[in-house]
Amino acid sequence: MAHWYHEPEPFRYSLGAFIQAARSVTFMLQTEKAAFAEFNWYDEWVSRAKGDPALQWLNSARRDFVHRQALEPNSWLRMRCIGNPNLPGRRDKHPFEMMASPFQCTHYYMYGPSTDHRHEFTRHWSMEDLNGRELLEVCADIYDQLDDVVREAHDHLGAHMVSHAQAGSIRRLPCMEDLKRYRVVRTSIRRGKEVWLNEPKKSHHD
Ligand SMILES: [Zn+2]
Ligand SMILES: [Zn+2]
Numbered sequence: 001m002a003h004w005y006h007e008p009e010p011f012r013y014s015l016g017a018f019i020q021a022a023r024s025v026t027f028m029l030q031t032e033k034a035a036f037a038e039f040n041w042y043d044e045w046v047s048r049a050k051g052d053p054a055l056q057w058l059n060s061a062r063r064d065f066v067h068r069q070a071l072e073p074n075s076w077l078r079m080r081c082i083g084n085p086n087l088p089g090r091r092d093k094h095p096f097e098m099m100a101s102p103f104q105c106t107h108y109y110m111y112g113p114s115t116d117h118r119h120e121f122t123r124h125w126s127m128e129d130l131n132g133r134e135l136l137e138v139c140a141d142i143y144d145q146l147d148d149v150v151r152e153a154h155d156h157l158g159a160h161m162v163s164h165a166q167a168g169s170i171r172r173l174p175c176m177e178d179l180k181r182y183r184v185v186r187t188s189i190r191r192g193k194e195v196w197l198n199e200p201k202k203s204h205h206d
């Protein structure tokens with residue numbers, strides 16, 4: 001999902017897949033209820049989850065494909081033009097900024113003017129019931145909470161689960177530590193060609 005952050009169509013599909021996978025975690029735990037000597041710990045987790053906005057959103061979100069309309073009111077794409085000689089007084093300290101439709105991929109906005117300078121594209125995806133909270137952060141939060149409950153389930157069964165968390169990290173997965181690197185894209189324009197710096201492999205969806 002983070003991989004597709006700048007490609008709206010595959011992003012929506014992978015968000016739908018995340019929602020479905022995340023919801024199946026608690027569903028699976030419930031169907032395995034018989035395996036546990038007691039299930040109070042799970043009921044307690046469920047009542048805690050009811051007070052958590054991210055998990056509440058997960059519970060109410062549609063299972064299947066995420067529609068554009070659901071993202072539209074709370075999502076945005078900000079483009080910054082940095083160091084453009086054609087925009088005097090708009091140097092790095094006060095770059096020229098504009099908002100654009102997030103429903104076009106970042107490639108769509110590239111290959112613009114020919115003066116040598118840089119662009120920065122920042123994505124903010126959000127949905128209803130999230131109070132403007134950024135989706136990647138919400139999903140990382142959900143992942144961590146589900147990881148906790150699955151871990152607790154294993155503890156109750158006397159099983160061991162490998163942890164990928166690094167010491168001092170707030171996230172269970174090291175790749176979710178720095179979310180900005182998925183949200184912000186930097187490009188460089190040299191001799192009329194705009195190049196996406198650190199573009200992920202196979203990032204464009206045809
Ligand atoms: Zn520019
Ligand atoms: Zn693209």
